[in-house]
Amino acid sequence: MGPLSGIKIIELAGIGPGPYCGMMLSDMGAEVIRVNRTGGALPGVSGANIKDVLARGRRTIAVDLKRPEGTEVVLRLCEKADALFEGFRPGVTERMGLGPDHCMARNPKLVYGRMTGWGQTGPLHKAAGHDINYISLSGALHAIGRAGDRPLPPLNLVGDFGGGGMLLAFGIACALVEAQRSGKGQVVDAAMVDGSASLMAMFFGRLTDERFSGEHGTNLLDSGAHFYDAYETKDGKYISIGAIEPQFYAELLQKAGLDPVYFADQMNRAKWPKYKEDMIRLFKTKTRDEWCAIMEGSDICFAPVLSMGEAPGHPHNQARGTFITLDGITQPAPAPRFSRTVPEVSEGTHTSGQDTVSVLTDGGFSDAEIAALQKAGVVAVK
Secondary structure, eight states: OOTTTTOEEEEEOOSTHHHHHHHHHHHTTOEEEEEEETTSOOTTOOSTTOOOGGGBTSEEEEEOTTSHHHHHHHHHHHTTOSEEEEOOOTTHHHHHTOSHHHHHHHOTTOEEEEEESSOSSSTTTTSOOOHHHHHHHTTTGGGOSOTTSOOOOOTTIIIIIIIIIIHHHHHHHHHHHHHHHHSOOOEEEEEHHHHHHHHTHHHHHHTTSTTOOSSTTSSTTTTOSTTEEEEEOTTSOEEEEEOOSHHHHHHHHHHHTOOTTTTOOTTOGGGHHHHHHHHHHHHTTSOHHHHHHHHTTSTTOEEEOOOTTTGGGSHHHHHHTOEEEETTEEEEOOSSOOSSSOOOOOOOBOOTTTTHHHHHHHTTOOHHHHHHHHHTTSEEOO
C-alpha cells in the first residue's frame, strides 16, 4: 500500500513542518513511528478539541528522552529502521544522545533527516526564527504582495511546508534510494531558507528579463497583470483569472463581453492599471455562481476562489477524491497519485503513547523489558 511500503522511519515528534514530512512519508506507505515526549500532548496541538491532521496514519510511542534509558529505547529502534528525522534546533539531538553519530553508530545504513529554518551551519544557524523570517532571507517574501503595500505572508506554506517539510521528505526519499545502492546512510540537512530559495528558482531567472521589476504587485504573476488576479464578485465572493496565453486571453474577452479592440494590448504594462480598474468593475456586476456558469470549464483559466469549507464539496474535487474524512475531519487525501502502488490512509491520529507496547514489541523488546520501562516512567502507555 503506497510506494514506500516496507520502509520504517522514526519521527522525533516536533511542530508543524516536521509532522508534515512524517505525514507525507506515511501517506506514501512508510511505517512511521512517532516518538512523543512522556506526559505531554502531541507537539504543535493546542486546545482540547483540536486534532492534529498532520499526525495521521502512524503509530505513536511516548518516551522520556531526558533520561538515558529513554535515549536507549530510541537507539534500539534505530537498529531496525531505515531512517530517522527530527526538526529541533541545531545541537539538541546531540545533547540528547540521539544525534547522527549516535544513531548511525547503531545502524550505518540509517538515513538521518534534519530540518531547521536556517540550516545546520551558517552565521544564523543557532538563532530562533519562524517561516516569515526564513522566506524573508531567501527573497520569497519580498516578491509576494500587492503594489504599494507591505509584503504579504503566504500563511506558512512557503517556508515551513514547501521549503521545509516537503523538501525534507524528498531528501529522505532520495537518500533512501542511494542507501540501497551504497549500503551507507547519510545526513539530510533541510533548511527552510534553502528550500524557499529553491522554490523561487524561476523568479530568480526572471531577474534577467528587463520587464521584470523585482517589486511585488507589478509583474505577470504577482497581481500586476489584469489577466492574472483574483476579483471580487457582486455577492462579495471571489473568482480567479489566469488568462496568460493569447488564445486564453481572447476567450476571456469574449466570454466576459469585453471589447477586444480596447483590451487588445494585453502585454502593455502601462495599460495594466486601467485595464484592471475596468475588470474590477465588470466582475462586480455578477455573482460568483453567475461567473462560474459563464466561465468554468472553459480555456479562460478560471476558477472560483473557494473557502476551505467549500473546497471539498466542489464536483471536481469530489470526482478525484481530493479530500478524505478521518477522525470526523475533512482533510486532504494523499498526493501525488500512483497507478499501481496506490497510497491510502486507513487511520487517523493516534494519541501519545497509544502504540508504545506494540512498537517496542516489534522493536525486539521483551514483555519484561517493556513492563520495567513503564514502571520506571521511561515510557508511557495510553
